[in-house]
Amino acid sequence: MSKPVVATTSLSGCFGCHMSLLDIDERILDLIDVVEFNKSPIDDIKEFTKQCDIGIIEGGCCNSENVHVLKDFRKNCKILISLGECAIMGGLPALRNGIPIKECLDEAYLNGPTAQIGNEEQILPNDEELPMILDKVYPCHEVVKIDYYLPGCPPRADLIWDALVALVTGNELKLPYEVVKFD
Amino acid sequence: MSEKIKFTIDGKECIAKKGQYILEAALENGIYIPFLCNMKGVKPAGSCRLCNVKINGRNMTACTTPVAAGMEVESEIPELQELRLSIIEMLFVEGNHFCPSCEKSGNCELQALAYKFQMLVPRFPYEFPIKEVDASSPKLYIDRNRCIKCKRCIRNIKDENGKSYFAFYKRAHDVEICLDKELAATMSDELAQKAMDTCPVGAILRKEKGFDQPIGTRKFDKQAIGTDIISVVENINMEVKE
Numbered sequence A: 001m002s003k004p005v006v007a008t009t010s011l012s013g014c015f016g017c018h019m020s021l022l023d024i025d026e027r028i029l030d031l032i033d034v035v036e037f038n039k040s041p042i043d044d045i046k047e048f049t050k051q052c053d054i055g056i057i058e059g060g061c062c063n064s065e066n067v068h069v070l071k072d073f074r075k076n077c078k079i080l081i082s083l084g085e086c087a088i089m090g091g092l093p094a095l096r097n098g099i100p101i102k103e104c105l106d107e108a109y110l111n112g113p114t115a116q117i118g119n120e121e122q123i124l125p126n127d128e129e130l131p132m133i134l135d136k137v138y139p140c141h142e143v144v145k146i147d148y149y150l151p152g153c154p155p156r157a158d159l160i161w162d163a164l165v166a167l168v169t170g171n172e173l174k175l176p177y178e179v180v181k182f183d
Numbered sequence B: 001m002s003e004k005i006k007f008t009i010d011g012k013e014c015i016a017k018k019g020q021y022i023l024e025a026a027l028e029n030g031i032y033i034p035f036l037c038n039m040k041g042v043k044p045a046g047s048c049r050l051c052n053v054k055i056n057g058r059n060m061t062a063c064t065t066p067v068a069a070g071m072e073v074e075s076e077i078p079e080l081q082e083l084r085l086s087i088i089e090m091l092f093v094e095g096n097h098f099c100p101s102c103e104k105s106g107n108c109e110l111q112a113l114a115y116k117f118q119m120l121v122p123r124f125p126y127e128f129p130i131k132e133v134d135a136s137s138p139k140l141y142i143d144r145n146r147c148i149k150c151k152r153c154i155r156n157i158k159d160e161n162g163k164s165y166f167a168f169y170k171r172a173h174d175v176e177i178c179l180d181k182e183l184a185a186t187m188s189d190e191l192a193q194k195a196m197d198t199c200p201v202g203a204i205l206r207k208e209k210g211f212d213q214p215i216g217t218r219k220f221d222k223q224a225i226g227t228d229i230i231s232v233v234e235n236i237n238m239e240v241k242e
Helices: A016-022 A027-034 A064-076 A085-089 A092-098 A101-111 A157-169 B022-028 B078-094 B109-116 B152-156 B181-185 B189-198
Strands: A005-010 A052-058 A061-063 A077-083 A133-138 A148-150 B004-009 B012-017 B052-055 B058-061 B072-074 B140-143 B166-169 B176-179 B204-206
Touching: A005 A016, A005 A064, A016 A052, A016 A157, A027 A157, A052 A064, A052 A085, A061 A064, A064 A077, A064 A133, A077 A085, A077 A157, A085 A092, A092 A133, A101 A133, A148 A157, B004 B022, B012 B022, B052 B078, B078 B109, B140 B176, B140 B189, B152 B166, B152 B189, B176 B181, B189 B204
Parallel strands: A005 A052, A052 A077, A077 A148, B004 B072
Antiparallel strands: A061 A133, B004 B012, B052 B058, B052 B072, B140 B204, B166 B176
């Protein structure tokens, strides 16, 4: 039997969840024995080269590119996992959800203390190459179907490890009290 | 000594003082029934509905229903646990509960209940309501994003004349807590701390305090809510004369 294929991505996240994945330490050697990585920042594969079994999503959707990547993951992965608070509920980027988008952009590019220098022409980024910012930050499961959720900021390395082992071996995932945390 | 009566919770024999509420009696018998709006020594409100128990096939709030002799209370049954989890999930989506950036994280009772019930994601869509933070009083912040409207602060934080520092204003879905500006101006540090401790979530916070407890040492980091309850009923067979 061929190895299960894993893909990962960070949407509107801080890469903290990916760092937590690396916190499984030497177990990463066991992991690459049993799974193969495809599109992921870990091996720097930029586009899907084959159908994957497990897709791990960090971060919510804050712009059109996030939505595009997420839909691409849904198309190419049998199982999608929301990893971390941002993927599950928007997380800290979603703090802007109560503020009108115009105000956010004005603060970032026109009025903020760091925006005064370097943007003398007072322009908001409008190149058509740039992804469009969404009206608010959306949790991943409000954009596509998500199969499993691993909360935490970041999720504990043991939780990620146990979840991957459970998925690869087909055993039930046990959730001890210490691993399910929201911070 | 006041009159004692016997009743059962999930088949376990318990003893209560006559007139005592089920929730209070359960805690004294070492049985935990989940709750958010209740507080020892404060008049119960029955507003959070987490302590729903089944008595004679009907759902009743354990915090506002007095024990009756021979009463058979069902609490930890799948139907009620599912109801409780759905209430917790609803509270998470109807406010803005950003646990990673909350000062109360680790000491928050709502979060602790989500941990206890192992909520991985709420089944309801997130509402992301627009709420204001009120930092106008000298000792406290009121962050309405996190308020679950349990009324604990209104019932527990009072001056020497019995006047509440906190109140509800607006109505129904828009209801919010506010702090009496005149009373808040003279609030002592002790009372400010009591107000913060009274709030089950992070809606009432002391100023100039912030994150003062390291992760791993906070109340619910290692121990689940309700696991530290010890029975104060010493000998169940001796206390009631049949």
